[in-house]
Amino acid sequence: MSVDLAPAMRPRLPATVQAIADTAATALQGDGGAKFERDVRTAVQVALDRFLDLAGTAEPALPPGIREVFVALGAAEARENRGPEMLLGALRTAARLMLRTASESLAALRPITVDELIDLTDATSAYVDELAAACTDGLARQLREQAGEGDRRRRQMADLLLRGGAPPDLARDAAAGIGWLSLDLVVPVLLPPDQARDARFRFGADGVVAERGRDAILLLRAGPRAERAALTEALRGREAVVGPALAWSETPEAVRLAERTAELVKPVPDADPVFAADHFAALALRGETGALAVLAARRLAPLAGLKAGQRDQLLVTLESWLRHWGSRTAVAAELFVHPQTVSYRLNRLRDLLGDDLDDPDTRFELLLVLARR
Secondary structure: OOOHHHHHHHHHHHHHHHHHHHHHHHHOOOOOOHHHHHHHHHHHHHHEEEEHOOOOOOOOOOHHHHHHHHHHHHHHHOOOOOHHHHHHHHHHHHHHHHHHHHHHHHHHHHHOOOOHHHHHHHHHHHHHHHHHHHHHHHHHHHHHHHHHHHHHHHHHHHHHHHHOOOOOHHHHHHHHHHHOOOOOOOEEEEHHHHHHHHHHHHHHEEEEEEOOOOOOEEEEEHHHOOOOHHHHHHHHEEEEEOOOOEEEHHHHHHHHHHHHHHHHHHOOOOOOOEHHHHHHHHHHOOHHHHHHHHHHHOHHHOOOOOOHHHHHHHHHHHHHHHHHHOOHHHHHHOOOOOOHHHHHHHHHHHHOOOOHHHHHHHHHHHHHHHHHH
């Protein structure tokens, strides 16, 4: 660049810095208030001062101290969850303003030849390319750091859930750290160890994965992707065993039920996943009290809103009715009530339980649950 560029352009520097800073701040859509605007203005000031200092020299474009200013600018964009597009667009706009101001400044001082204008254009483009490289480097560094921190937090969340016994505040803070705005039910999925990486990618922000050597455990937060139909589609052919959806504090129990299910029913390659919910009765008959508790909560949930006395009456009647194969007369005799009372209670049970009372599997599960009482 021409050695007289600096004295020609410096009188216009304050106005140029302001124009470029305003344009850049608008292009970057910054919402950091006064600090954000100061940071952008500082970066522009540093860049233009350095650009003028380079005129007539063969020095490197960006010494380490100045380069770090733009590395930090790129990192700030990553922290705002923005990619490089807006930042590079702002730099291109800044390059045009720099070239226009530089050429106008020289033209006001003396005539400019075509070769000088070409040289100035090349120098401006090369300089802005250096700035862009520094910004991109900062953005990439920040993204790598965030990815590493995100992985650490997700591992921490998985460990916390699997250990159990975590204070609610600690668990909620850990959940918020990985983007879970609420912490309610968790669904565990057992997978072959070679499925861990795919599970992290496939379920993204909805799940955390722990690798245990013999298998991998995907812990999914409650939501559409944890519903049975969605899991069947996503896990088909992956030899998965899906545990019950339990409260986050009961994750160890949910994992244990998934493990007992895997012992009972081996997943088949190229088949749908195995759901523990389909095998609670078999697990309960093998003495798995956790399975019986979950089965009871599921089957008796429609009666949960009743008063205790009314609920007990209906459950006693239901148990007797199931044992007597639907004989109302036998139920009335056993309970010492009128047959019409039995009919009233059974009609109420049908209102609450619906067609489940006609399903043989459900009736068997209800009998298991009620026998426990």
